Amino acid sequence: MEPFxxxxxxxxxxxxxxxxxxxxxxxxxxxxPTTRVIRVMCSGRVSPVxxxxxxxxxxxxxxxxxxxxxxxxxxxxxxxxxxxxxxxRSLIQLLGIxxxxxxxxxxxxxxxxxxxxxxxxxxxxIRELGANPxxxxxxxx
Amino acid sequence: MNYQMIIERTRAxxxxxxxxxxxxxxxxxxxxxxxxxxIVERVVAGEAEAVMASPQLWSCMTCGMxxxxxxxxxxxxxxxxxxxxxxxxxxxxxxxxxxGILQEIMRIQTLEVxxxxxxxxxxxxxxxxxxxxxxxxxxxPFFDVVFADLDVEATEIARSxxxxxxxxxxxxxxxxxxxxxxxxxxxxxxxxxFRRLAELNVEAITRSGAKQVVFTCAECYNAFRTDYPEYxxxxxxxxxxxxxxxxxxxxSGDLAFExxxxxxxYHDPCRMARYLKVHEPPRQLINAVPQAHFVEMEDxxxxxxxxxxxxxxxxxxxxxxxxxxxxxxxxxxxxxxxLTTCPKCQIHLRCASRDLAPEEKVRVEDVTxxxxxxxxx
Numbered sequence: 001m002e003p004f005x006x007x008x009x010x011x012x013x014x015x016x017x018x019x020x021x022x023x024x025x026x027x028x029x030x031x032x033p034t035t036r037v038i039r040v041m042c043s044g045r046v047s048p049v050x051x052x053x054x055x056x057x058x059x060x061x062x063x064x065x066x067x068x069x070x071x072x073x074x075x076x077x078x079x080x081x082x083x084x085x086x087x088x089r090s091l092i093q094l095l096g097i098x099x100x101x102x103x104x105x106x107x108x109x110x111x112x113x114x115x116x117x118x119x120x121x122x123x124x125x126i127r128e129l130g131a132n133p134x135x136x137x138x139x140x141x
Numbered sequence: 142m143n144y145q146m147i148i149e150r151t152r153a154x155x156x157x158x159x160x161x162x163x164x165x166x167x168x169x170x171x172x173x174x175x176x177x178x179x180i181v182e183r184v185v186a187g188e189a190e191a192v193m194a195s196p197q198l199w200s201c202m203t204c205g206m207x208x209x210x211x212x213x214x215x216x217x218x219x220x221x222x223x224x225x226x227x228x229x230x231x232x233x234x235x236x237x238x239x240x241g242i243l244q245e246i247m248r249i250q251t252l253e254v255x256x257x258x259x260x261x262x263x264x265x266x267x268x269x270x271x272x273x274x275x276x277x278x279x280x281x282p283f284f285d286v287v288f289a290d291l292d293v294e295a296t297e298i299a300r301s302x303x304x305x306x307x308x309x310x311x312x313x314x315x316x317x318x319x320x321x322x323x324x325x326x327x328x329x330x331x332x333x334x335f336r337r338l339a340e341l342n343v344e345a346i347t348r349s350g351a352k353q354v355v356f357t358c359a360e361c362y363n364a365f366r367t368d369y370p371e372y373x374x375x376x377x378x379x380x381x382x383x384x385x386x387x388x389x390x391x392x393s394g395d396l397a398f399e400x401x402x403x404x405x406x407y408h409d410p411c412r413m414a415r416y417l418k419v420h421e422p423p424r425q426l427i428n429a430v431p432q433a434h435f436v437e438m439e440d441x442x443x444x445x446x447x448x449x450x451x452x453x454x455x456x457x458x459x460x461x462x463x464x465x466x467x468x469x470x471x472x473x474x475x476x477x478x479x480l481t482t483c484p485k486c487q488i489h490l491r492c493a494s495r496d497l498a499p500e501e502k503v504r505v506e507d508v509t510x511x512x513x514x515x516x517x518x
Contacts, residue, residue, distance in 0.1 A: 047240050047242070048240075048242055049240050049241050049242050049245050052242070052245040052246065052249060053245055055249070056245065056248060056249045056252065087286060087287070087289075090286040091242075091246060091283065091286055091287070093257060094256060094257060094258050094260075094282055094283060094286065095246070095249055095250070095254050095256055095257075096254050096255040096256045096257050097254070133253055133254075133255070134249065134252045134253065134254065
C-alpha cells in the first residue's frame with residue numbers, strides 16, 4: 001500500500017507568511033508537497049467557517065499562518081486570528097475531530113526556512129493521525 | 142418548476158388579497174418594503190422567478206403569525222420554506238448570520254462524525270445508556286462556543302434538564318450520537334442535508350432503544366413532531382417537551398419546587414405558540430414555584446411576538462427592532478426576567494438586551510435553567 005499523503009490547507013497572510021512561503025520557494029528549500037496555500041490579506045480574515053469547511057471537504061489538516069504578535073500589518077488582525085482558531089478548535093473537538101489537525105503559527109517574511117520546517121513537521125503530525133474521517137461521508141453543498 | 146404544487150399545497154390560490162398577513166407580520170411593521178401579501182400575490186400571478194431572486198424571500202422568520210390570522214388559512218410559513226427549497230436548488234442563499242458557522246456545524250454533522258459533546262455533564266447527574274427516556278440536547282454545547290461573547294449559558298439548560306429529570310425519578314440517556322435536528326437547514330432551503338440529519342437521528346435514537354425522547358428546545362421538538370414524520374416517516378418513539386413531561390409529574394405530586402422570589406414573564410417561542418400550540422405546561426410549572434410572581438405579556442400564547450430571527454439567516458437591523466419591541470413588552474409587565482423555552486430565542490433576545498441602557502435591560506433565561514434553581518435548595 002502507498003504511504004498516506006495528507007492534503008493540508010494553509011492560509012497565509014499577504015504581508016508576512018505568504019512572503020515567507022515565497023522565500024522558501026525562491027531559496028529552493030525542500031519540503032513535502034502536501035500543502036495548498038491560500039493567500040488572505042490577514043490571518044484575522046480566516047473565519048472559523050473556513051476551517052470547518054476545509055475539514056468538511058476532506059482536508060486532512062489546516063494550517064493558519066500570520067505575522068508574529070506585534071508585527072501585524074493591521075495591528076491586531078493576528079490577535080483576532082487567535083480567537084477564531086480557538087473557536088474553531090473548540091468546535092472541532094465537540095465534533096470529534098482531532099484538534100491536532102488544526103494549527104496556528106507565526107511566520108515572518110524572512111522565515112522561509114521556518115515555513116518549510118513547519119510544513120514538514122505538520123505533515124508528519126498529520127501522517128500519524130491518518131486521513132480525515134469526514135472523507136467517508138457524503139459531501140453536502 | 143413546481144410552483145403550482147407549492148401554491149396548491151399551501152392553499153395560496155385561496156388568497157383574498159386582504160392584507161391581514163402583512164398587517165400581522167412583525168417584520169412588515171419595521172421593514173416597510175416587506176409584504177407577505179405581495180409575495181404570495183406575485184407567485185400566484187406567475188412571477189415566482191423574480192420572488193426567488195429577491196432577498197426578501199429570506200427575510201421571513203416563519204413565525205406563523207400571518208397564517209394564524211389568515212381568513213383563507215394559507216400556510217405562508219410553509220409557502221416560504223418550500224419556495225426557499227426551490228431557490229436553494231438554483232443556487233440562491235440567504236445571508237447567513239454569524240458568517241455561516243452554524244450551517245457549517247450542521248452540515249459537518251451529516252458526515253461520519255464521532256462527537257464528543259457530553260462535556261457539560263457533571264458528577265451529580267444520573268444518566269444511563271439503558272434508559273427508556275432519551276434527552277435530546279440539540280445544539281446547546283455548540284452555542285456555548287459560538288456565542289461565548291454573549292454569555293448564553295446554553296449548556297446550563299442541559300444540566301438543569303438532567304437534574305429536573307432526575308428529581309422526577311427519571312434517569313435519562315444522553316447520547317453522543319445525536320446530531321443537530323436540522324430544522325434550521327430546512328428553513329433555509331437545504332432539504333437534502335435536513336433529511337440526512339433526520340435519518341441519522343432517528344437511526345441513532347432507535348438503536349439506543351429509547352421509547353421516549355425529551356426536548357428542551359422548541360425548534361428541535363417541532364422538527365421531530367412536525368417535520369420528521371413528513372420527511373423520514375413515522376417515528377418509532379414518543380416525543381415530548383420537558384415542560385409537558387414535568388407538568389405531568391407535578392400534577393401527580395412527585396415533583397415540588399423550592400421558592401424562587403421575583404416577578405417573571407414568559408415568552409412563547411413561535412414553534413410552541415403557533416406550530417405545536419403548547420401554551421400551558423410552562424405556565425403551570427412557573428406558577429408552581431413558590432414566591433415567583435408570574436405576569437403575562439400583552440401579546441401571549443398564540444399572539445406571542447417572534448424573537449426576530451430564525452434559521453440563522455438574514456439577521457438585520459429589522460430583527461433588532463422586533464427584539465426591542467419584544468423586550469419592551471416584557472418590561473411593561475414590571476418584570477426584568479423573561480423566561481422562554483427556546484435557546485435560540487434566548488440567544489437573540491440576550492443579544493438585543495445587551496445594547497440597552499442598564500435600566501431597560503431584561504434578563505432572558507430558559508424555563509429549564511430557571512426551574513433548575515428551584516430544585517437546588
